[in-house]
Amino acid sequence: MKLRVLYFAALRERIGRSEESLDAPNDVANVAQLRDWLAQRGEPWSSAFAEIRRVRAAVDQTMVDDRHALHDGAEVAFFPPVTGG
Amino acid sequence: MTVRVQHEDFDVGAEIAALRSNNPKIGAVASFIGIVRDLNEGAAVGSITLEHYPGMTEKSLASICEQAKARWTLGEVLIVHRVGTLAPADQIVLVVTTSSHRGDAFSACQFVMDYLKTEAPFWKKETTEDGMRWVDARDSDAQARERRK
Numbered sequence: 001m002k003l004r005v006l007y008f009a010a011l012r013e014r015i016g017r018s019e020e021s022l023d024a025p026n027d028v029a030n031v032a033q034l035r036d037w038l039a040q041r042g043e044p045w046s047s048a049f050a051e052i053r054r055v056r057a058a059v060d061q062t063m064v065d066d067r068h069a070l071h072d073g074a075e076v077a078f079f080p081p082v083t084g085g
Numbered sequence: 086m087t088v089r090v091q092h093e094d095f096d097v098g099a100e101i102a103a104l105r106s107n108n109p110k111i112g113a114v115a116s117f118i119g120i121v122r123d124l125n126e127g128a129a130v131g132s133i134t135l136e137h138y139p140g141m142t143e144k145s146l147a148s149i150c151e152q153a154k155a156r157w158t159l160g161e162v163l164i165v166h167r168v169g170t171l172a173p174a175d176q177i178v179l180v181v182t183t184s185s186h187r188g189d190a191f192s193a194c195q196f197v198m199d200y201l202k203t204e205a206p207f208w209k210k211e212t213t214e215d216g217m218r219w220v221d222a223r224d225s226d227a228q229a230r231e232r233r234k
Contacts, residue, residue, distance in 0.1 A: 009136055009208035010219045054222075061141035063204060077138060077206075081222030084135065084166060084207025085119050085178050085198060 001028065001072045005038070008079035011055060014048035024070075031057045032066035034076060054081050086154065086162050088146040090137060092169040095179055104161045104183055111160050115190035117180045117198050123173035125220065128213040133220075135168045135177070138206035142166075149200045153182070156196065157189040164197065166207065199233050202226040 006019045028037050035057070039049040049055060058077040059068055070076065097118060105111055123130055150162040160183035167177050180197045184190040209220040 006138070008138055008206065009210070058138070058141055058206070061138070061144050063145070063206075077141070079138070079206065080208065080219065082203065082206050083209045083220045083222050084137070084205050085202045 001026070001070060001074075003034070003070065003073075004075045005034075006075065006077040008077060010080050011048055011052050011078055014052060015044050028070065030066065030070060031059065031064060031068045031076065034070060035066075035078065049078075052080055055079070056081060086147065086150045087164070088143055088150065089165045090139075090142050090146075090168055091165065092167065094167070094176060095165045097176075097179060100163060100165065100179060101181055104163055104181055108160060108183075110185060111183045112185045113187040113190040114181060114183050115187070115194040116182075117178075117194050118176055119178035119198075121171050121173050121175045121177055125211060125213075128211075128215065130173055131212040131214075132170055132172050133209050133211045134170045136208045136210070137166075137168050141206050145205045146201065149197055149204060152200070153193040153197050157184065157193045159184050159189060159193055162193065162197065164201070166201075166205070168207070196233050199226070199229045203230040 001024045003024055004021050007015050012018050024034060024037060028034050035049060038045045055078050057064055060075050101114055121133055146164050153162055163181040165179040180194055182190045182193040203226055210217055211220055
């Protein structure tokens with residue numbers, strides 16, 4: 001499954017990039033599974049996801065929970081809790 | 086309904102005048118202006134830099150306006166949010182709601198801010214004497230949003 005993954009704020013800095021395009025294996029079906037798969041690829045993802053608390057996700061620019069299903073071509077973003085206003 | 090994300094400052098009087106122009110149905114205008122403080126969690130703040138998620142930011146602010154309009158009888162809803170680097174006393178965010186009567190305007194204005202604080206993809210990084218740090222999300226913001234459900 002082809003995905004475009006974006007990182008913001010502290011997560012972007014910790015990972016050292018703002019986005020990447022990747023091809024996830026078939027058993028990566030939802031947001032939590034994608035995060036776990038990214039983390040088990042090694043550094044810097046494993047430390048970044050371990051150190052930054054309460055990472056949130058959006059799929060196709062809408063905030064979703066961990067069980068949200070992914071689809072081919074999705075834009076998936078990971079970020080810390082928001083602090084605007 | 087108008088949503089803007091911009092680097093430039095905004096003129097509150099001009100924004101409200103533009104919303105009110107040629108609309109004699111408006112009997113009440115409520116506004117909230119968020120401003121950069123010079124002290125956060127005990128540290129003097131030199132500046133803050135706001136990052137956002139272009140595309141999702143506008144979508145999420147528009148969705149918050151739509152939810153407010155579904156709950157209360159409103160005329161206009163305006164959200165202006167700044168990004169980039171700001172100094173203490175600078176304006177960050179403006180929310181204006183208009184209605185025939187004050188109750189709906191007040192309630193909707195608070196609802197928009199409480200939702201914006203927990204839903205809109207903005208992140209603040211502040212510069213203090215100890216260097217730069219990302220601002221932590223506050224539990225009180227999540228609690229305020231829960232009360233508005």
